[in-house]
Amino acid sequence: MPRFTSVSIFLLAIGMLANAGSPTASAADEYDYDLVHSSVSFKARHLDISWIHGRFNDVAGKFSLDREDPTKSTFALTIKADSVDTANKARDEHLRQPDYFDTKQYPTIEFKSTSTKAIEGGYEVTGDFTMHGTTQKIILVLKGGKEHDFKGTKRVAFSTELALKRSDYGFDKKAIGPIGDKALIMIDCEGVRK
């Protein structure tokens, strides 16, 4: 009996020491999208001579980062299409209509990762991007990922850009005239650890 007790205490001590030496408490850290310090913006060509800029004001998302095994990291982002803002109220109303985003039929634009791999300076995330009711597989190169402890809250941030064609997502080809087919989306997101 004394021999069993001493072995148990020894194992417990080993376990505690091992836990104390590990970099994080859990393998994957969960983060929520911080709307205050993040933005999803876009720009599209006008008459092929200039750019129209806009942003989505209502975005939510979460991601989990597994530093030890990055392939287990996941990313998800949900953008409310209704929150489109191009600094022109009439144009925003027009963009919400069925000729463009059709926000009453397709209220959200979503990204959900399916696989992740670590690259130098960030992650390469493959996932399903759904816009206007059409889902396409895309690859996002997320730059960043450095963790920062600010007033006791851990934060991590990523930036990425992607180019897409509106015609690939079922937008009406007739509406692709003065406003170009190609659009650039810039995502800068900061996550707050739960």
Added chain:
Amino acid sequence: MPEPLLYFKAMGTSALVSAVIALALLKTRSEAGPGWRNFASAVAISAGLFAGYGLLSLQLAWPPRNGLDRLLTIIIPLALCIEVIAAFQHGRLRVAWLLRLSLAAAVPRILLHDSVYLRTTGEWTAMQSFATLATCGCLLFVVWWSMSLLLKRGARLALPISICLAAQCAGATVMMAGYIKGGAAAIPLVATLLATAVVAWLVKKNTQVENPVPQIIVGAGVVSLFGILFVGKFFGRVSNEHALAMLFAPLLCWISELPLLRNRKPWMIAVIQLLAVVIPLTTVLFLSKQNFDRDMSPLLGNTEQTSRTGETQSQLPAEHGTAGEHSNLLLHAPRIVPADRREGGFHGLARMSFLLRQMLLNHVLAAVSQRAIVQKDGPSPQRPDTNRRRCFHRF
């Protein structure tokens, strides 16, 4: 961007295809009953719609992706089928009206399928959804029933014309509210319904049939009108007031049942019916145009028409002004900007009408100045100016 020329082509093609097919089918069996006449009209309408939408290159998805897709690929074919089945019922009115009632109840639900309105986390509660769907279904059925009843009471061509006018007005309003594709969808619909109705009326007007206008025109017309307005209201930006005014406008054809008008000549009754329908439709169009000028016109880059400060603006020389210097001087002269252009203009039909007006004006001015040059004794310096003023006054 609205493409007026393409719309005119689609309108003409739809009307032509429908008219030819309706004529061919109705002439082959001119003594046939309402079943055949409705079937022939359904074939003509379907062919006209295929031709019109093909020309417009309207992208319709199957399975349908949005309300407009569902209207054009499910609702309107269903309405045509129901009217054909109803026409073959030979007096069994209950079956016909049960079918129509079923479709009227289903139309709002089908059009709003999978939209934010019907999702559990969407804009409406379950109660709101039920109330809205039921109200809209009732409205459709009431209009459908009223128009059918009026047709049975002897209303002639004025009835389909008034429905088509309302549908065209609905299309223009939806377009001016910013939903261009939704508004454009009304164009082949109206053209094909009108062409089929006119052909059916011409073929049968001198015979003893109960009514030369087939019931299917009224059924498909009312369902189309409702569908365009519904899609424009719930997916576009058409206001409740405008949508209701346009839906109920054809009901003003009931004015013919007033004792004062009942015994008048048929053409007079038709004119009064159409006038009664046109008044609310014109009012809605006017208000929609005002909203368009305020909200949408600047987005289309109509900067040339937004001269608010000056009363005049210079005009570039027209390429077809070939009447020599005299003409060019006239064309270069400052011109008065009409009042309706100062607030910016509609980029579609009104813009086209404006361009046509300008072309006509240029031709008139060129012709006038050419005549002045040809005269041996030569024109007086004031003469062209006088002519120009007259032209401005006229236009």
